[in-house]
Amino acid sequence: MPIPSVNVAIRDPGLGIVEGPAANAQCVIGVTSQGVANTFYAYQTISDLVSNLGTGPGVEAAALALSIDGHGSVYLVRPQTSVAGSNSVVTPSGSGPLVAVSGTPLDDYQGVVRIVSDGAVGTATFVISLDGGDNFSSVITTAASYPIPGTGLTAAFPAGTYVANDTYSWNSLAPAMNVTDLVAALDAAVAGTPRFGILHIVGAPATAIDAATLAASVEVKLQEIAASKKRWLRALIHVPDVPDASLVSAFGNVAASRVCACAGFAETVSAVSLRAYKRSSGFAVAARVGAAPLSEHLGRVASGSLIGVRRIYRDEAVTERLDAARFTTLRTWVGRQGYYITRGRLLAPAGSDYQQIQLGRIADVACTAVYDRLLDYENDSVRVYPLRDAKAGRILESDARAIDTELEAVLKDVLVNTTPQHVSDVQARVVRTDNILSTAELRAEIAIVPKGYLEVIRATIALTNPAIRELEAA
Template sequence: MNALPSLKIKFEDYQLGLTPPVSDAHAKIGVAASGPLTPQRLTRGTQAQETYVGGPLAGAAAVALLESSPVVCVRVPTTVAGTRGAVTRTGVPAGSSVMSVDGDPSDSHRVSVRVTRPGTVAAGDAAVIVTVNGEDAPERAVPVNGVLSIPGTGMTVTFAAGDLLAGNTYAFSSTAPAATVADMIGALEALLSTRPDLRYLHLIGVATPTLAAAVDAVLTERQTRNYYTHALLEARPIGDGETMSDYLAAIETQFANFTSTRVSIALDGGQTYNPLTRRMEARSSAWKLAARRAAVPIGEAAYRVRTGPHVAMGELAFNAALIGSAGRFAALWTLDGREGIFTAAWPTMAPSGSDFGEVQRREVIDRAAQIGYIAALDYFGDSIPVDTTTGRILESKALAMETFIEGRVRTGIGSNASGIRVRVNREENILSTEHIEFALSVIPLGYMKHVTVNVSFVNPLLAALTPAAPVTPATGGS
């Protein structure tokens, strides 16, 4: 029996060479007042407060969401309680009442209590103004029990029996609650186990070389699984009375033996507006650096001035411009002739001479690796015709593979690099090894990191009269 004529439709996929977009999300890992321990994807600052109530994680997420969205947050259990510093009293003469501090700090705070109306605790006729992180609260009377709560800090102050004299100021600071290295790394590993689409990570809280090394180990291991990202950690804040030069020297000494092409350390920042507390708070530069980076192209230098100053910032605690260096660390600075605060640098902790010493090169090469891997998967398991004389890959096939992969990577990188080159190893004995190798090379963008402007007078008349250089006659020949 003769078969009837037929026509069939078959759909062929993966013909457009589509590449996944660059992720606009970054992750934050740290402690918070409360909330779930599982990753939460936030797109509005109000969600940070609804989810975590307060604390460093909530504040950092809210700050970031002023500039970029979304932010993936992971809360780590608070296993290291915040500490309350000693109270110092200034003013002469000094009142006899002594102030003490109680409670568990919710975050890092700088608190001062200034006596504005004299009196005694027993009479309840004294008054004070409480200042938290530079923000004055309305004047308050000191009750007869001497106890005043400090909203938003988790702490109370108590004035012992005695007199309070106008002009006396009681000051102290607190450190934020924190997590152990094991808990931070556990949260990081749990997050990355799902291969989330993230551009980078921000670990909140004071970093040590131990934590930095542990983060580097996790990210390096993930690299072997074709998952590429990098992390920004926070150095300790500058100490009371510590100069900027001494602070930078101390941080350089602390991390002198640590290197990583996937981890960056951010220095102290400055007064940063927290939309949750509606206060200016002393924060690491990482809070503003991480907020900005997700909103700019991967090939853009972190220190690009035209991107503009950071929003909602006050005075810097560490200003790289004032000492002319940020060392190996990410930092902020001010620029003569420009209002606002800008990014001074965002290097990785790479060893000297590394190609991956700046954040934009780290992100561009990771993007190339990501797209190169996806493109190469299309050839996984393919049969390859070989030259019947040499046994090596046919030139036509090698050229086709180079064109395909180069096109995919160029599309994925876009204007974030100067060019892409792909070269197939034509010397491979593929019949024996069943192996093929590509060399994927990225020609990066150049960056105007050092600029020289030569300034001089010029006399147009003299310039016009300058004789042309003499022509040297040709020699030889006949």
């Protein structure tokens, strides 16, 4: 006989498809330049975040989330980084000596050195950009070796004559975690006392196949956490900047209803440095999820364009393919400025109720509320019908009804009696047909009626002649 336990499962499907206090809290798992690996950190301000953890993709993702009005609590776990950082070959444009870049980058950079004035080393001057040329430093005098502040990188200027307006470009990738590193970081995240509903796993794997493997691994881990830790989470992952066909092929057989794969990249303004970096759409999506009401469709136009997104490199409204393949993408709308989320897609299989993240988040909040309430009944007693009754051994109707009422009350507290209201209705019903004396088991069925979402809107406009209508009426 198993030890006493309370188990809550999500039934899927149920819709027939052919906010608790922690609902908006998110935990970022991402690389930082400072801090202790696999340690759970909590922040409310960007200044504290930067002071303690320095720089890096994880810091940038957490800072963007903290910069959005209405954000929930932001936590961060710095993972081990088994994948080394790297710098591409420097590409010159001009006739001067070849500048070299070395070191371990602390973040992802699109580096550009531009010569400002001619001359030899020690005389020629230059400016440097880390965001592809959008923002440059003040003028610097060349030297044989120049440590680029706050990056972990060093630029080397060999002897020779430098020519004004020559440029030297390269890309840097920060160190990254592998799946083993991620699993250890996830364990550290759920070992923390505060609850959170959203995981933002920062960093795109090198290939589409690697990203699909990551999605499947994260799904297995989140299902395990739900079963063993009673923590119901949805995760956002990044996918690489590769052709759509590669992503569609790699993810075709992935079934991960707890994972949101964010495709496409955007020029995203750093909440720390105000530079604009090419980042995964996951940065903007995670920031929006952390501030949006629990039940809000992530593509809701009335909520406004995405904060911090200066431009997008892939527009689902122009190239309509990845949304249908269950990726979360960014898009434009004719007549509106800015950039928007198409849908908050989850990698759920066909027929699942949980095709979109807001529905998954609603279910997760319900699971937490029901678990907490049912735990109070663990090893408690209920009355059953007596021997001479046809329902002998089954739970007494009055006791069952009392539990129904309590469960509905807690569900209404987090889903119905809220502003905004997150669902249309809830219902809880204890199963009356089980012989409690034989099984020592109580079962309850929870039904949630979600809100409807207006994804396709049609209007018909026609010219009309009032005089003709009057004649027809006569």
